[in-house]
């Protein structure tokens with residue numbers, strides 16, 4: 001920990017600069033957020049229940065009833081494997097900081113949410129990258145993964161459904177990944193931030209149900225529309241959680257009893273919150289698909305199988321970073337440049353929000369792409385993408 005030198009978190013910096021300025025957000029990776037009023041109505045939380053909260057300290061691993069609710073839904077009922085965290089962000093930090101050491105080999109997806117590799121990089125781990133290639137539909141090649149995983153692999157870090165590409169695994173592929181990890185005894189870190197946002201298959205099970213050294217993270221920030229609640233969790237073997245505690249004692253200690261109450265009620269009635277947001281995201285995905293079919297020559301994509309992010313390549317745009325800045329300044333629309341994920345030809349487009357915002361945001365984006373096309377001239381070539389892929393980029 002002492003020599004941890006973290007690089008800037010590019011996505012967070014982008015959001016800090018532009019999220020609060022934007023009129024329409026089609027860059028974020030969540031669904032439409034809930035208000036406390038909506039939560040109270042939907043979950044039947046009374047004013048009395050809120051009034052009874054006393055702001056005493058909570059427990060290091062989290063409120064027992066909240067842990068039990070998480071365990072029932074995601075950990076086969078095993079409360080001892082659950083810690084409640086300040087978003088999946090804290091969980092990610094605890095996992096990497098307490099389990100990795102300099103020179104450990106860590107296999108990561110590329111691209112990947114930055115926290116999931118930068119902490120390991122800062123510790124001095126040797127990062128191996130499993131590329132998700134646009135021209136292969138971003139599909140992870142598990143044979144390639146198998147060739148990269150060896151006896152020195154300490155940890156395998158994945159995130160499915162995937163931010164930013166929207167790619168996911170089949171149940172058989174998840175089993176295969178677990179087999180690859182167990183063959184060498186590596187930790188399998190499974191960031192399931194978007195776990196319940198699936199359209200074509202049921203959510204994948206927590207890998208910890210099948211493999212002792214699997215560690216999974218979840219959050220109420222994405223599918224549940226509660227990013228400002230800052231509630232996440234991690235499911236891991238009790239001895240691993242004990243290592244987190246030693247770090248947490250210097251970091252966040254525990255969560256607020258008020259947050260824990262709301263989170264417990266949200267998880268106990270998960271479907272009530274999830275169902276309308278998933279329906280809206282599915283409708284939005286169809287709208288986005290129709291919109292993309294009209295962008296021939298300006299943008300190309302891989303249709304996301306799950307989650308609420310797409311990662312189109314902006315074929316008619318010479319400088320995507322500058323384009324995204326202009327899009328906010330001139331059109332009031334937030335998009336995230338692919339440079340935040342080491343793929344500067346692409347942009348992350350979040351389609352989980354309110355349908356009217358997505359529709360208006362895409363209308364404005366479409367106009368901006370046409371303007372860029374008129375001013376830029378010839379289309380970007382396929383070679384440009386390959387150069388971008390080869391660049392010493394993200395992980």
Ligand SMILES: Cc1ncc(COP(=O)(O)O)c(C=O)c1O
Nearest residue numbers: 087088089113163193219221232
């Ligand atoms: C893959 C992934 N993991 C974790 C997080 C962090 O989520 P939280 O808000 O729970 O800290 C994010 C946020 O974008 C994410 O995309």
